[in-house]
Amino acid sequence: MYRIIIADDHPVVRTGVKLVAESNGLCQVAAEASNSRGLLAAIETERPDFVVTDLSMDHENSTDGLAMIRLIRRRFPRVGLIVLTSTGGEVVINSLVTLGVGGVVSKRDTVEELAEALRNQERSGTYIGKELRSGSFEAKPRLETARLTASEAEVLRQLANNLTVSAIASRSSRTVATISKQKASAMKKLDLHGNAQLYAYLSYLRGESSLKQEMMLS
Numbered sequence: 001m002y003r004i005i006i007a008d009d010h011p012v013v014r015t016g017v018k019l020v021a022e023s024n025g026l027c028q029v030a031a032e033a034s035n036s037r038g039l040l041a042a043i044e045t046e047r048p049d050f051v052v053t054d055l056s057m058d059h060e061n062s063t064d065g066l067a068m069i070r071l072i073r074r075r076f077p078r079v080g081l082i083v084l085t086s087t088g089g090e091v092v093i094n095s096l097v098t099l100g101v102g103g104v105v106s107k108r109d110t111v112e113e114l115a116e117a118l119r120n121q122e123r124s125g126t127y128i129g130k131e132l133r134s135g136s137f138e139a140k141p142r143l144e145t146a147r148l149t150a151s152e153a154e155v156l157r158q159l160a161n162n163l164t165v166s167a168i169a170s171r172s173s174r175t176v177a178t179i180s181k182q183k184a185s186a187m188k189k190l191d192l193h194g195n196a197q198l199y200a201y202l203s204y205l206r207g208e209s210s211l212k213q214e215m216m217l218s
Helices: 011-023 036-046 065-075 090-098 111-122 150-160 165-172 176-189 195-206
Strands: 002-007 027-033 050-054 080-085 103-106
Touching (some): 002 011, 002 036, 011 027, 011 050, 011 111, 027 036, 050 111, 065 090, 065 195, 080 111, 103 111, 150 165, 150 176, 150 195, 165 176
Parallel strands (some): 002 027, 002 050, 050 080, 080 103
16 A cells, blocks of 8 residues: 655645545555645655645745656655646646656546546556646647747747846846846747746756746746
């Protein structure tokens, strides 16, 4: 029987996941966490077989999203991961698959999809939930097909190289306001809503898993 940790900032979600996990007879819940700091501490203490975690947990001064997944993979490479998400799209899914998670399940999926992701931990590869496989979440356009201006595309490429808006402005002899406007215009054309989705997109552009949470994009 697998020992697992469940992490989500909503108690009702943790309860639901626990019921699904333990009802299948495959898992025993060793601990629960409501934010990434608590999750990391629980992994350190419990050394579970794998973790079922929300991708985005609201908590001040606490890392979440792809940066959290990346940190767990680096510090605890033998701990499996199933990620729950309320957002999707090709960029986010590809980034999670690249990071080697064992499953990605939408919060819109049925409990059977979560149960299947749990069972899949005995096999190799990443299990993708039905909602995400079906394309219910619209994939983001690729950079080269989004009809960005040359300046907008260059701003994104430089952000992907860990440059701040201020640094880009200084290097290109443009104002911070101009770079910020081009960044916002590019995000609109790419249908990216907020910095969390932008982080994922920039990680996708880089084709690697080393994009840092501490990038200052505003």
